[in-house]
Amino acid sequence: MEAQCLQQITREGGLAASQVSAQTQHRIGELGFVRKLSGKRLTGQFIRPVQGFYNRCLVQRNDVSVQQQGLPAQLQLWGRQLGFSQIGVAPVDLSHAEPGLLAWLAAGHHGSMDYMQRHGLVRARPTELVPGSLSIITARMDYLPRRSTGDAPIARGNDVEAESAALINDMSALLAHESQRLHQPTEAVVSVYARGRDYHKVMRQRLQQLAQQLQAEVGPMGHRVFTDSAPVLEAELAVQSGLGWRGKHTLVLQRDAGSFFFLGEIFLDMALPQSEPVSDHCGSCHACISACPTQAILAPYQLDARRCISYLTIEHDGPIPLPLRPLMGNRIYGCDDCQLVCPWNKFAVRSSLPDFDERHGLGSAKLVQLMQWDEAMFLRMTEGSAIRRIGHVRWLRNLAVALGNALRAQPALSADESQALRKAASMWLTHDSEVVRECVAWALEDESTR
C-alpha cells in the first residue's frame, strides 16, 4: 500500500504506512554475518573494523575516523541536496512495537493483506530482515507538487514573515481545493501522492545515492535500501528517529511539515549516533477521526485497514463491500481526508523535485474521462506511476463505484452529466472481469431496483 502513505496506506499495525510489496529477491543477509548489538543505544563511534559478507559482498571495514559531531549534520546536508527534507537515525530494536502489531493482526485489521500475517514479527525486527543491521538511517521526502491545479498566484516579496504567511495561505488554499473536489461527484479524486512519478523509484534512487556518499566518507559498509518495499515498520522507525510523531490517524507528522511526506530507510551494518524522538502534538484534537468517511480510525492510533479507502482502492482485490461503497464518494485511488483536516498540514511543504508534479491532469480528472481508458491507455498513462500497480481491473472497479455514487448524488446531476456517466460505464458491462461487471451493474442500477 501507500506513502507514508501510505495513504499511502496501507498502514501497518495500526502503525502506519503504506504499500508493502513482497520481496522477491533472495533473502538479504542470509549469507551475512555482522555483529549484533540489539537493544543497545549507541551514541558514539561506528563499530570498529568489521569483516564479513553482507548482501553477498565481502566487506572490509577500515577503522572509521569520521567526526561524531560532524556526521549527523553532514547526513542532513547530503539529504537536502538529494531532495530529502530530513534525515534521522533509528535503533534496530523495535520490540516495544511487537504487542501492537500482533494485536492488529489478531483483530484481522490487515484485511486481505496476507503478507502482513506471513511476515509476522519480522516487520518489528529489523535484524531478522537484514541480519547484522546495527542502525537505520531514516529519511522523509515531502511530496506535495511544486504547483497544483488549485493554486492561486502568490505574491511574495523579500519580507520573510510575509512570505511565510503567504506559504501558509497557499497551503490552506491547496487543502481547501482538495477538500472541495470531494463534494463534486463527477470529479475523479486520486490521492495527491500518486499524481506524479512513482515515489518508490524516486526515493530508492536517492537513498542509494545517500548511502554511496556515506560510504565514500566512512569506507566500505553493508547497507540495504527500503521504501515501502519490504516488511519494515517505517512509521515506527521514523518516530524513533525524530522524523515526527505518530498522529491519531497513524501517519507520522511533523510540526514544520505536516504529514504529506514519504518515508524511506537505509539499513546499515554500522552503528551511527541515534537521533532523538520528538514529542506528540496532537493534544485533544480528533479531527482526523471525525473526518474519516468510513470510520476506519476506530480510536486514536487504531486503524482498521478493511474500512480504509486507501486499502479498498489499492490493496484490496475483488468486489468492494456494498455498505462501504456509498461512503467512498469519488475517491478512486487512495484517500487524503484524514490529512486534509489535520491542522498541522497548514505547515506542509511542497516538494522541491519535479518528480511529484501532477501528470496527465490527474489533479483535475473527471470520472467520464478516466472511465474511457482501455487497458492499453491505462498502461500508457500510468507508466512510471504508482497507480499502474493496481492494474486496469481495480482501476475500473474503483471508477465504477465512484460513478455509481455520482449517479446517486443529491442534488441530482444534470441530464447530460448523468447520460455521459451512464454511457462511459456501459462500455464495461461485458468486461472479462466479473468484479468489473458487477461494479458497473451496481453503478447503473435504477433507483427502483436499489
Ligand code: SF4
Ligand atoms: S480518512 Fe479514513 S479512509 Fe481516508 S485514508 Fe484516512 S483512515 Fe483511510
Ligand code: SF4
Ligand atoms: S488531525 Fe488532529 S488528531 Fe489527527 S493527526 Fe492531526 S493533529 Fe493529530
